[in-house]
Amino acid sequence: MERVLLSHGGGGTMMEKLIEEVFAKAFNNEYIDAMEDAALILGNLTFTTDSFTVKPLFFPGGDIGKLAVCGTVNDASMRGAKPLFLTSAFIIEEGFSLEELRKIVESMEDTAKKAGVKIVAGDTKVVEKGSVDKVFINTSGIGMVYEGANVSIKNARPGDVVLISGTIGDHGMAIMSAREELQFDPPILSDVSPLNKMIEKLMTLGKAVKVLRDPTRGGVAEVLYEISKMSGVGIKIYEDKLPVKESVKSACDLMGFDFLHLANEGKLIAVVDRKYAEEALEIMKSDKYGKDAAIIGEVNDSKLVTINTVYGTSRIIDRPIGELLPRIC
Numbered sequence: 001m002e003r004v005l006l007s008h009g010g011g012g013t014m015m016e017k018l019i020e021e022v023f024a025k026a027f028n029n030e031y032i033d034a035m036e037d038a039a040l041i042l043g044n045l046t047f048t049t050d051s052f053t054v055k056p057l058f059f060p061g062g063d064i065g066k067l068a069v070c071g072t073v074n075d076a077s078m079r080g081a082k083p084l085f086l087t088s089a090f091i092i093e094e095g096f097s098l099e100e101l102r103k104i105v106e107s108m109e110d111t112a113k114k115a116g117v118k119i120v121a122g123d124t125k126v127v128e129k130g131s132v133d134k135v136f137i138n139t140s141g142i143g144m145v146y147e148g149a150n151v152s153i154k155n156a157r158p159g160d161v162v163l164i165s166g167t168i169g170d171h172g173m174a175i176m177s178a179r180e181e182l183q184f185d186p187p188i189l190s191d192v193s194p195l196n197k198m199i200e201k202l203m204t205l206g207k208a209v210k211v212l213r214d215p216t217r218g219g220v221a222e223v224l225y226e227i228s229k230m231s232g233v234g235i236k237i238y239e240d241k242l243p244v245k246e247s248v249k250s251a252c253d254l255m256g257f258d259f260l261h262l263a264n265e266g267k268l269i270a271v272v273d274r275k276y277a278e279e280a281l282e283i284m285k286s287d288k289y290g291k292d293a294a295i296i297g298e299v300n301d302s303k304l305v306t307i308n309t310v311y312g313t314s315r316i317i318d319r320p321i322g323e324l325l326p327r328i329c
Contacts, residue, residue, distance in 0.1 A: 010328070011218025011263075012320035035230060036153055037078035037213065038143065046081040048072060049140040055327040057100065057134060059178040061170075061189030065107035067265060067329060068137045070194045071216070073115045074268070076141035077199045078212045080149030086112065089123040089138040096134050104135065115194035117141070146203040155210035156231035161277035162297040163270045165198065165290045166191065167243045168220055172262030173251050175328055184247050191289075193266035198287040202270065205280060211271035214264070216329055218320045221260040223269050224305045225319050234302030237317075239309045243292045261320045263328045271299060 008018045024032050031039040038048035052068045062070075069086065076083035088108065092101065112119050174190040176182065195214070202209050211231070215223040224235050244259050252259045266289055272280045277295055284293035305317045 006326040007321060009217075010320075010326060011216070011222045014321055015217070034152075035226075037075040038081065038141075040079055040145070044145045046076050046079045046143040046145060047140070048075040049138065050075060051136060051138045052329055053133070053136050053327050054175065054329050055133065056178050057104065059190055060174045060187055062192040062265075063104060063107050064135065064137060065104035066111045067192050068139045069108050069111040069115065069117075069119075070192050070265060071329060072139040072141040073117060073194045073196050074214045076143040077196045078151070078214060078268070079143075079145060080151035080199070080203050080209060080212065081143035081145045082200060083115070083117050083141050083143040083196050085120045085142045086117055087121040087140045088119055089125075091125045091127060091132050091136045093132045093134050094126055094129045101135065104137075111194065115196055117196075146200070148206040149203050149209070150207045151209060151212050153211055153213065153227055153230040156227050156233050156235075156271045156299045157210070158233060158299050158301045159274055160210060160271050160299040161274050161295055162224075162235060162237060162299065163272060163277065163280060163284065163293060163295050164220070164243065165195070165268045165270070165284050165287075166266070166292040167245050167248070168264060168267070169244060169248045169252065169259035169262035171265040172219065172325060172328060173248050175263075176255075176325055177251070179325070182251075184251060186247060188245070188247050188251065191264055191266035193289045195266065195268050195289060198284060198290055199268070201283045201287065202280060205272070205276050205283075208273040208276035209270060209280065210273065211269075213269050215267060215269055216263050216265060219259075219261045219263055220269065221258070221305070221317050222320055224317065227269075227271065228303065228305050231299075232303065234300040234304045234306070235297055236300055236302075236306050236308065236314075237297030239307055241294055241296045243294045258318065260317060265329060274298075
């Protein structure tokens with residue numbers, strides 16, 4: 001009998017197979033088939049849902065509450081939409097600290113205020129000790145598409161330019177350092193942050209912004225493969241253009257990780273019409289969460305995802321099978 005494995009929940013090929021063979025097959029409809037971060041419903045509304053099981057609950061740069069709000073705000077924005085309302089549901093283990101629960105809830109409310117969204121409904125369940133690991137949170141979000149926007153993972157075309165809003169792999173390595181009690185100098189902090197205000201500025205470019213995607217589980221590599229598959233295109237990126245903190249790069253070298261596979265929780269990848277690429281870059285850099293933004297590649301017709309290395313060679317980027325570290329978000 002086949003069993004669900006941790007790697008089925010970590011992004012990459014195993015998660016894609018699970019979704020296609022179990023969930024998409026059963027829930028077959030035009031919204032599921034689109035395979036977007038948020039469903040486009042009733043013409044101009046986006047709807048998304050996500051669950052958060054991160055371990056540890058509190059990590060350098062954030063906590064599960066901040067992560068839950070930012071993750072859903074960002075997903076609700078990835079169709080070129082303004083997120084408006086969230087719901088939150090808690091599954092809490094009997095015996096969990098009320099002090100820690102209050103900290104998580106306060107963090108959620110503080111993050112929601114900063115993002116300009118309201119948490120308007122919720123649910124609470126308590127289960128027997130050992131039935132859940134402390135606390136899991138589900139959040140859902142509704143947003144409204146900006147006028148003139150047409151953002152979809154199917155919209156990339158040869159000649160378009162690929163941008164990223166900041167440094168790669170910060171969240172994944174922050175969770176790793178917290179979980180394994182590793183010390184880095186300077187400390188590696190999670191990038192968890194709401195990106196909706198940056199997206200609002202980007203959407204002044206209208207249909208020139210073709211694809212938006214946040215590279216969470218599976219990292220940048222997985223998002224590039226998703227865009228390539230859904231748009232029927234190839235993508236080439238340049239190693240010397242990738243923004244990566246030296247501390248993250250050194251940690252990856254030490255532990256044998258590829259930072260392109262590490263999760264990010266405060267970055268977005270944008271595919272933009274070439275004529276507007278520099279303008280999009282300046283918009284990203286003008287936002288406090290985009291100061292390290294960069295143009296990292298371009299779309300072509302090869303149907304391959306490749307990287308031009310600093311050594312002057314080109315290679316196909318490995319697609320992640322599953323997340324390097326389970327329970328990253």
